Amino acid sequence: MAISRRKFFLTSALAGAGLTLAPEFSFAKTKRTSFGKTVRLGFIGVGRQAMGLMNRFMQLPEVEVTAGADVYEIKRKRFEERVKAAYAQRGTQPLSLKVYDDYRDLLASSEVDAVVIATPDHWHAKIAIDACRAKKDIYLEKPLTFTVYEGQQLVKAVRENGTVLAVGSMQRSAINFQTAVAHVQKGSIGKIQEVLVHVGENPFPKPFDLTPETVPTGLDWKAWLGPLPDLPYHPNLNPPISLDPVENEKLWAAWRWFKETGGGLMTDWGAHMIDIAQWGLNQDRKGPVEIIPPMGDAPLTYRFADGIPMKITSFDEGRQGVKFMGEKGWIKVSRGNFDSSLPEISLEKNDENFNYTQHYIDFIESIQRRKDPIVPVEIGHSTCTSCTIGNIAKDLNRPLKWDPITQHFGDDFEANTKLHYTYQNGISLV
Incomplete structure (x- = not known):
């Protein structure tokens, strides 16, 4: 590789x-x-x-x-x-x-x-x-x-x-995801018609609205913020723990869910599931050429250069996962699961096929x-980019054209300004 x-x-x-x-x-x-x-x-x-x-x-x-x-x-x-x-x-x-x-x-x-x-x-x-x-x-x-x-x-x-x-x-690195992608790429379910990707309900872009609390002793909040603009401390952003008695984090840190500090489930779970979808479509070093935000009953939809749509929507049992829809049938894959409409495509359910060691x-x-x-x-960047530009399309609430080679929204100045933000606190990226 x-x-x-x-x-x-x-x-x-x-x-x-x-x-x-x-x-x-x-x-x-x-x-x-x-x-x-x-x-x-x-x-x-x-x-x-x-x-x-x-x-x-x-x-x-x-x-x-x-x-x-x-x-x-x-x-x-x-x-x-x-x-x-x-x-x-x-x-x-x-x-x-x-x-x-x-x-x-x-x-x-x-x-x-x-x-x-x-x-x-x-x-x-x-x-x-x-x-x-x-x-x-x-x-x-x-x-x-x-x-x-x-x-x-x-x-x-x-x-x-x-x-x-x-x-x-x-x-x-899990055999169930590798098996799904291998079958899709070799045409076991025929030409792909569409891909469904479920990342879960997404509170993004809910504005930052946590009630400020006192910064705990021992936490350098300014250092935690780093390049971000000044934001108030709340324990959900950096969950407290205890050593005596032992008490670990009771929740995943909520910075993921706020526009100012994270990308919501689009980047949190999208970085996993959109990654698998693009891999199966041989688009994992490229990316979509168009992003259409949710409209009515239609979900957020990406289109690739070959015309295949990738829809961000729940399906079947509602588990985060990917469902490849082909001319001959479908393959569905998620954490700990693998299924297909074709009986000849199967995978034994054992620990070896579903772990990440x-x-x-x-x-x-x-x-x-x-x-x-x-x-x-490069693959991590391609996947992350697709997640992020999906959020941008939802934020602007209009279809966007994307060039995966130049990594730009063409001459769409408004959309291009959302590809980065100005670092604060004297921090420089390069």
């Missing part, structure tokens, strides 16, 4: 016009020595998602967890306790373990080879680009970035620095072998 040379068109989202042809970047442009058997991981953002990722990576014998960073002191303490407890269960101690309140100090550490970034989405691009420049490999949670322009700049940074970047779209193994092997992972940065 290694990528040798590929062109990228990097555009100015704020200017809303103009096109710059970037140089061709080669994955092997910057040669680096393999780290050998052990990969020393640092975690940036050690909340609820990071705890799950830490458990998975620590099961791999080639991984040594050596560092963590977070703007919330109690979460740094929990991370440190969890890592030490995990090693104690093995009867060992970590070779090195340090925690930081500033991710830049972690990136400067010579005891970290690669980082797992599990921060809120608005920090993804800045931290990942800094990690590229620090010559750290990256496992980056989905969605790849908060804006389309951020994704363009991250793709450029990955290829310029020879970085291995894996996106946390772990469904691609291989995704984490793939990242470590990609580092060791200096190759692209199963979900490289």
Whole structure:
């Protein structure tokens, strides 16, 4: 799956016009020595998602967890306790373990080879680009970035620095999703007529309306906001935890659901399910050419250059998933499920066919072998872009034309201005 040379068109989202042809970047442009058997991981953002990722990576014998960073002191303490407890269960101690309140100090550490970034989405691009420049490999949670322009700049940074970047779209490593895509691509259900994608009810773009509360001791709220405009603190944005007694996050952080801080379920679940749909259609390095917002009973609809529509809508049992509709029948796939209208297309329901362990193994092997992972940065960017421009079409409430090559809405100035926002607090992306 290694990528040798590929062109990228990097555009100015704020200017809303103009096109710059970037140089061709080669994955092997910057040669680096393999780290050998052990990969020393640092975690940036050690909340609820990071705890799950830490458990998975620590099961791999080639991984040594050596560092963590977070703007919330109690979460740094929990991370440190969890890592030490995990090693104690093995009867060992970590070779090195340090925690930081500033991710830049972690990136400067010579005891970290690669980082797992599990921060809120608005920090993804800045931290990942800094990690590229620090010559750290990256496992980056989905969605790849908060804006389309951020994704363009991250793709450029990955290829310029020879970085291995894996996106946390772990469904691609599960056999049920792989089987569905393989059958669709080889024509088992005939020519595809349409694709249904369910990401769930979406509160976006509900305005930010949480009642301000006092920032808890140990949380650097300004650092949490980073490039965002000043917003009031609310515990739902960074859920509190306790170490004595032990009490973990009771909910997924609500920054996902607000226009100012996230993309709603369109990016949260869309980054998984739209990813599978585009993969099946061989559009995962391209994207749609038209986006039509919901109108009456018609759902948000994307159209690709070949005319196939992708509709964002619920179907059947209402589970988040993808349903490929072909001339001969359909294939439906979701977490833990696989089904088809054709009896000859089936998949045994067992743990091996529905787990994601291989995704984490793939990242470590990609580092060791200096190759692209199963979900490289370009695919993560293409998927994230489709999610984001869907939100833009809904926000503007009118059909939009999209050029997946130039990554622009043509001469639609109003739409192009939504491809990025102005960073605050003295933070610069590039």
